[in-house]
Amino acid sequence: MKDEIFDITIVGAGPVGLYATYYAGLRDMKAKLIDALPQLGGQLTALYPEKFIYDVAGFPKILAKDLAENLISQAMQYEPTVCLSEKIVNLEKIEGGNILKLTSESGSVHLSKSVVLTLGIGAFVPRKLDIPDVQRLEGRGIHYIIKDKSIFKGKNILIVGGGDSAVDWALNLEGIAKNITLIHRRDVFKAHEDSLKKLLNSTVHVKTFYELKRVHGDEHVEGATIFDNRNGEETYLEVEHIILSLGFLANLEFIQGWGLEIDKNAIKVNSKMETNIPGIYAAGDIAGYFGKLKLISTGFGEAAIAVNSAKNYIDPSSKFFPGHSSDFVPKKIKPG
Structure with a gap:
């Protein structure tokens, strides 16, 4: 049976990964979301679900678990494929093509035309x-x-x-x-x-x-x-x-062999969230560039940039900037 190839695969289901998944659906991309944890939400649900968050636009304050619930609801409306308890240990390009191959610790293989890494600080320990x-x-x-x-x-x-x-x-x-x-x-x-x-x-x-x-x-x-x-x-x-x-101590050892350029515990990206490997992008705390501000709100913007860059990469005829979401009605909620 031939392995299914996705337009975009997001690795890391924290707030930035969830927003990237939503935005991929908005751009009509066949998306897969992978996380090593057994539940969605990343640190919001795993580390501090009962803590209030104050610096997310639109919320004077919101419990981390409630923010996660909202982000999950937003991301799932386009019905992405979700794979939990899957720790990705290798990422490489298939020889002779532009398809990226992700391999998990259990040996599962995921194929994708583009990848967005939203890994937070990586494997974290207090x-x-x-x-x-x-x-x-x-x-x-x-x-x-x-x-x-x-x-x-x-x-x-x-x-x-x-x-x-x-x-x-x-x-x-x-x-x-x-x-x-x-x-x-x-x-x-x-x-x-x-x-x-x-x-x-x-x-x-x-x-x-x-x-x-x-x-x-x-x-x-x-x-x-x-x-x-x-x-x-x-x-x-x-x-x-x-x-x-x-x-928490960041640990990026598990991505050392992927060929990505790493600097100060972050993956180096440019203004389009592109890494040094075509088709691979990074957003959120894992992404590093001059002037980086590690906030959830910053990560949301980086996720949108990364997804738009990936869309344009796999389909050069598409626009990098698709317009504002208020300019159209998403297909999932069109009347009739």
């Missing part, structure tokens, strides 16, 4: 602290990923970190937790300015120049010792939960 008992109490009061905010109701919480994730969780859990302390090893945060204003006007106890020294507890976290890194002064906190928001 940054961890080399502190006694942290690893022992992971899942028993030590958290890197939060899927259910209700477990913090009425509890004392320590949050470690100074980026958007740490600040967002502190604000998200205010009013749910009994008491929240956020510590950061410096007095300069990497969070958005508006979030910092809200944090400093909240009930969260913010302690700068403090770091986590020890975790206490037998079967579950019972407390933490923090210290002032300027003078070594220690403070004991009674807490039931510790959220380590230290970021």
Whole structure:
């Protein structure tokens, strides 16, 4: 049986991949969406479904899981082929042709005329602290990923970190937790300015120049010792939960043999989201270029550019810019 060849294959079903899938349908492309996770949504559903997101156009704030649900509904209206729990380990051009061959870890083969890589930061693992008992109490009061905010109701919480994730969780859990302390090893945060204003006007106890020294507890976290890194002064906190928001380590080793040009943990692209291999595009956090801004909203625009570039690549007679979606009625919702 001859393998089915798709117009476009999107690898990575996070927010950018879902929007790329939708846009491929808008351009009447036969699309396939592949992801290594068992569900759609990427980090939105796998890492922080209960966290509010504030920087997506059209939503003053929206829960990550709700944004994922909306994106999935939007992407599925053109009935793309979806393959989950499929980790792509090889991508190459079939000799003598313009067809791209993707091979999964299980040995499944996918053929496509073009490919858009929306892999986020690749295989991600949380940054961890080399502190006694942290690893022992992971899942028993030590958290890197939060899927259910209700477990913090009425509890004392320590949050470690100074980026958007740490600040967002502190604000998200205010009013749910009994008491929240956020510590950061410096007095300069990497969070958005508006979030910092809200944090400093909240009930969260913010302690700068403090770091986590020890975790206490037998079967579950019972407390933490923090210290002032300027003078070594220690403070004991009674807490039931510790959220380590230290970021995630990107791992792009699995794409090293694909022939793509990699720079600083990103795939190099030009203004049309083209990689150094014709027919292969990248969008979202995985795509790198001068002036890159790693936001979901930025990724949406890059996804549209990548799909339009792919459409023009496989069909040179088509326009790169098809016009505005408001200029026509998508075929799926035409009356009659």
